[in-house]
Amino acid sequence: MIDTLLVANRGEIACRVMRTAKAMGIRTVAVHSAIDANARHVREADVAVNLGGAKPGESYLLIDKIIAAAKASGAQAIHPGYGFLSENAGFARAIEQAGLIFLGPPASAIDAMGSKSAAKSLMEAAGVPLVPGYHGEKQDLGTFREAAARIGYPVLLKAAAGGGGKGMKVAESEAQLAETLESAQREAQSSFGDSRMLVEKYVLKPRHVEIQVFADQHGNCLYLNERDCSIQRRHQKVVEEAPAPGLSAELRRAMGEAAVMAAQAIGYVGAGTVEFLLDERGDFFFMEMNTRLQVEHPVTEAITGLDLVAWQIRVARGEPLPLTQQQVPLNGHAIEVRLYAEDPDHDFLPATGTLVLYREAGNGDGRRVDSGVVEGDSVSPFYDPMLGKLIAWGENREQARLRLLAMLGDTLVGGVKTNLAFLRRILAHPAFAACELDTGFIPRHQQQLLPAPGELPEAFWQLAADAWVQSEAPLERDDDPHSPWATRSGWRAGGVTEIELHLSSQGESRKVRASNRACLQGEELLAEIDGTRQRLRAIRRGETLYLQWRGELHAITRFDPIAAVEASHAQHGGLSAPMNGSIVRVLVEPGQTVEAGAALVVLEAMKMEHSIRAPQAGTVKALYCREGEMVSEGAVLVELEP
Numbered sequence: 001m002i003d004t005l006l007v008a009n010r011g012e013i014a015c016r017v018m019r020t021a022k023a024m025g026i027r028t029v030a031v032h033s034a035i036d037a038n039a040r041h042v043r044e045a046d047v048a049v050n051l052g053g054a055k056p057g058e059s060y061l062l063i064d065k066i067i068a069a070a071k072a073s074g075a076q077a078i079h080p081g082y083g084f085l086s087e088n089a090g091f092a093r094a095i096e097q098a099g100l101i102f103l104g105p106p107a108s109a110i111d112a113m114g115s116k117s118a119a120k121s122l123m124e125a126a127g128v129p130l131v132p133g134y135h136g137e138k139q140d141l142g143t144f145r146e147a148a149a150r151i152g153y154p155v156l157l158k159a160a161a162g163g164g165g166k167g168m169k170v171a172e173s174e175a176q177l178a179e180t181l182e183s184a185q186r187e188a189q190s191s192f193g194d195s196r197m198l199v200e201k202y203v204l205k206p207r208h209v210e211i212q213v214f215a216d217q218h219g220n221c222l223y224l225n226e227r228d229c230s231i232q233r234r235h236q237k238v239v240e241e242a243p244a245p246g247l248s249a250e251l252r253r254a255m256g257e258a259a260v261m262a263a264q265a266i267g268y269v270g271a272g273t274v275e276f277l278l279d280e281r282g283d284f285f286f287m288e289m290n291t292r293l294q295v296e297h298p299v300t301e302a303i304t305g306l307d308l309v310a311w312q313i314r315v316a317r318g319e320p321l322p323l324t325q326q327q328v329p330l331n332g333h334a335i336e337v338r339l340y341a342e343d344p345d346h347d348f349l350p351a352t353g354t355l356v357l358y359r360e361a362g363n364g365d366g367r368r369v370d371s372g373v374v375e376g377d378s379v380s381p382f383y384d385p386m387l388g389k390l391i392a393w394g395e396n397r398e399q400a401r402l403r404l405l406a407m408l409g410d411t412l413v414g415g416v417k418t419n420l421a422f423l424r425r426i427l428a429h430p431a432f433a434a435c436e437l438d439t440g441f442i443p444r445h446q447q448q449l450l451p452a453p454g455e456l457p458e459a460f461w462q463l464a465a466d467a468w469v470q471s472e473a474p475l476e477r478d479d480d481p482h483s484p485w486a487t488r489s490g491w492r493a494g495g496v497t498e499i500e501l502h503l504s505s506q507g508e509s510r511k512v513r514a515s516n517r518a519c520l521q522g523e524e525l526l527a528e529i530d531g532t533r534q535r536l537r538a539i540r541r542g543e544t545l546y547l548q549w550r551g552e553l554h555a556i557t558r559f560d561p562i563a564a565v566e567a568s569h570a571q572h573g574g575l576s577a578p579m580n581g582s583i584v585r586v587l588v589e590p591g592q593t594v595e596a597g598a599a600l601v602v603l604e605a606m607k608m609e610h611s612i613r614a615p616q617a618g619t620v621k622a623l624y625c626r627e628g629e630m631v632s633e634g635a636v637l638v639e640l641e642p
Contacts, residue, residue: 002077002101002317003027006070007041008091009081010060011372012388013295014041017079020309029073031066033059035380040372047073055382060084061193063091067098077101077316079309083384086292087161088192103316105270105291112266113289120198120286126265128258128286131277133200135160141178144199148177151201156235157181159188160196165236166608167191170202179599183609186584190604203285205438207278208232209244211259212300214308215268216315222325223256224300224308230437231426233348234608238419238442239426240296241335242303244278245397245435255284262289270315271297271308295338295389298368302334302393333397335404337423339371339411341385344422344450350385350605352580352633354378356541357414357553358387361407366393366400369407379416381580381605381630387418397435401427412537412553414546421552425449456508460549463527463536464556465501465512467547470520471540505556574624574636575612581605583629588638592620600638601625618642 005021006029007014018028018041030045035054042048049069053059060066061084070078078095080086080103092107104110113119120135133155134147148155148171157180159167167188171180181197189195208229215221228244229237243252259274271293276284297308306329315321341351358375361367371388379385390407394400408424426432429445442449499514518527525538525547537548545556585602588594594614601612622639625631 002313004029004073004075004077005103005313006031006066006073006075006078007045007081008060008066008078009084009086010036010039010041010383012370012386013081013083013372015044015372016370017081017309018044020307021079021313024310024313026313027074029069029075031060031069033382035382038377040374040377049073054380056084057190057193063088063094066091067094067100070095070100071098075100077103077313079103079312080292082290082292082294087290101316103270103312105268105272109266109268109272110291113262113268113272113291119289122265123262123286126262128262129283131200131203131285131287133198135198139196141181144181144197145174145177147199148174151199154202156200156202157184158198158200159184159192159194160198161194162188162192165232165234167197168235183602183611186602186604187609190584203277203279205280205440206230207244207438208237208275208287209247209255209278209284210273210275210294211256212297212308213259213263213268213272213274214311214315214321215263215270215272216321217269217318218320220321221260221264221268222321222323222328223259224304224306224328225330226252226255227296227299228437229296230439231432231441232439233442237296237338238423239335239337239432240299241333241397241400242299243330243333245437251282251284258284258286262286271312295386296336298370298389298391299334299336302366302368302391303331304329305331332393332395333400334391334393335397335400335427336389336391337404337408337427338389338419339387339413339423340419341379341387341416342419343417344419345453346578347610348419349579349610350381350581350608351417352379352381352385352605353416355387355413355415356544357412357539357546359410359412360388361390361410366403367391367407368393381582387413398433401433409551412539412546414539414541414544414553414555422449424551453506456505456549456554459529460547460554461503461510461512462515463518463525463529463549464503464505464545464547464554465499465514466516466518466527467520467525467538467540468501468503468545468556468558469499469514469516471538471545502559502561503556504559505554509559509561511561575600575615575638575640577603577612577631577633577635577637578610579603579605580633581610581631583625583627583631583637584609586623586625586627588620588623590620590622594618594620594640600640603631603637612637614640616642 004027007017028045030042030048032042051059051065085091089107089110092102095102154172157169167184169180169184171177185195211226212224226244227242229240231239273290273294275287278284342348360369368391392400392404405427523539525536539546581603584604588600596616598614599611603610618640621641625637
């Protein structure tokens with residue numbers, strides 16, 4: 001019996017699992033780090049247990065503490081979510097040894113498939129086609145150099161025990177191999193507690209197609225159709241859809257049956273995903289098996305009408321699968337996008353801060369939002385920067401695409417940078433509409449998807465000025481509440497009604513006069529633009545105005561021009577932190593001569609590494625950071641002299 005369930009995860013993952021558990025009448029328990037004490041998953045749980053710490057290694061990865069929390073809260077079962085310890089065989093064994101139920105596969109299955117290297121060996125023995133690569137036990141640089149030379153560059157280095165794009169990097173040449181391998185190993189160790197790597201040939205123009213499998217404790221196993229996850233950046237999925245466009249019934253069946261055979265070969269139980277690379281000829285290669293429910297499972301739920309978390313709970317209770325393979329539905333089409341706190345204009349660096357403004361698209365009519373945040377929440381540098389997922393279903397792909405575009409238009413985020421506009425450009429791109437999908441989609445269409453930021457036009461600044469003035473709180477005069485001197489209209493005796501403002505947005509600043517040609521009504525600005533009457537979202541939050549322009553939300557602030565001049569005299573030649581994070585490596589010392597492009601400092605945030613590199617050749621004048629130190633965005637780390 002399961003009447004209390006602990007979810008060993010956070011964010012939208014935990015919220016999603018708890019939603020189904022509550023619908024089934026099951027009491028929910030959240031665990032959290034110290035800095036997550038007020039997070040949404042904590043607020044939504046029936047019981048919450050503080051694990052302490054901040055980084056995953058100090059909280060969400062502590063097996064003993066999680067099991068102790070389960071026992072203290074009366075939970076009979078633990079759901080690992082789909083991150084952190086979800087593919088950790090030691091975690092599964094510890095749960096079983098503690099007399100608790102693990103809502104995942106047996107530890108032996110995680111051992112077999114949780115290690116990418118072991119999985120590839122197993123599939124090789126079973127005759128499943130593999131991408132050329134090395135997935136042996138030797139982990140020295142020489143072994144990887146020899147393997148890469150044999151395979152041929154470019155090569156893909158991947159964490160043997162990981163997933164989600166963490167610990168995954170491309171080496172274009174032998175000269176890059178050592179540094180790339182070292183960085184990938186650190187990411188893998190930080191994210192999964194395991195630095196072992198494998199190397200594969202980097203297949204050009206492949207599609208990423210995965211099969212959702214499900215097995216019970218009675219020997220039944222089936223596949224729930226497939227998903228196309230080809231739209232990726234940094235080897236992390238950005239857009240997922242089901243079913244995969246263009247797959248024939250024969251190819252779907254062949255991939256599905258191969259996935260079921262793989263699962264049955266290891267005695268699999270529960271939800272799992274078998275991932276394949278599909279080339280242009282229709283040949284598919286086993287890539288890995290994720291022994292967990294995945295982030296993109298909602299698109300499978302949308303086309304099948306099934307609740308996969310409910311299936312997990314029923315399988316854990318010992319119930320058989322409710323359907324046979326022939327009964328699995330496939331209705332319509334679904335597309336999902338991942339909304340991240342990140343900066344697409346600066347290599348998708350993670351963004352941190354407070355969600356000053358956060359509005360989600362409404363659910364219903366083929367629309368679904370899975371999120372782990374609400375307005376006012378903070379995005380920390382310690383965890384994955386995903387805010388949530390937007391899922392749209394339609395009777396066909398085009399209906400789903402248009403519906404998702406509308407959902408993105410209804411989504412408003414202010415306070416942190418996001419990939420919202422980037423997602424809209426992908427969905428609106430003619431190549432995406434035409435199903436021209438492969439893992440090189442984003443680099444191939446980069447110019448359209450990531451256009452160089454241009455200057456904001458005069459019309460924008462004029463509207464911003466009008467919205468700013470009209471959103472100001474009125475002045476109050478106790479002696480004369482109707483005095484025109486107390487208005488924010490810019491009224492002057494015998495003069496033109498106008499107010500002069502110094503406004504700033506996206507690194508631009510402008511002196512502009514408010515004319516009140518546009519009219520603010522609540523949170524909408526009525527304005528005439530290019531001869532048409534339009535309504536723009538205009539939302540004031542303290543000293544920041546969020547104004548919608550050309551489909552994007554721009555943050556506008558008022559600035560002091562004198563203070564701005566003084567700030568321009570700040571330290572010159574210093575290389576600053578592009579995001580909040582912790583210093584994992586300092587690679588130089590004062591007085592050292594460096595070449596252009598040389599890595600100086602390695603910064604980690606949200607389990608991803610970013611190298612601070614020399615913009616030109618020079619000499620390190622001073623260091624302002626040390627390994628292990630937390631730094632804030634904009635903090636000067638290294639001073640470099642030409």
